[in-house]
Amino acid sequence: MITKETTIEELVNKKPKSVEYMSKKGIICVKCGEPIWGTIYEVCKDKGFNDQEIEEIVKELNNL
Incomplete structure (x- = not known):
């Protein structure tokens, strides 16, 4: 399960x-390959x- 405390690295894995x-939400560094900590x-x-908004993002991420 994805939570707001999930690291970006864990999320992508x-x-x-x-x-x-996340790119569509404006967090494009994930896509460009730059590390996000x-x-x-x-x-x-x-x-x-x-x-x-973050709670909604987490909910949507879990539904992917």
């Missing part, structure tokens, strides 16, 4: 389709998403 999904929550916060 568990759900390869997440790369395209931290959790889904941290990365989304850095991109300006609020807690409710």
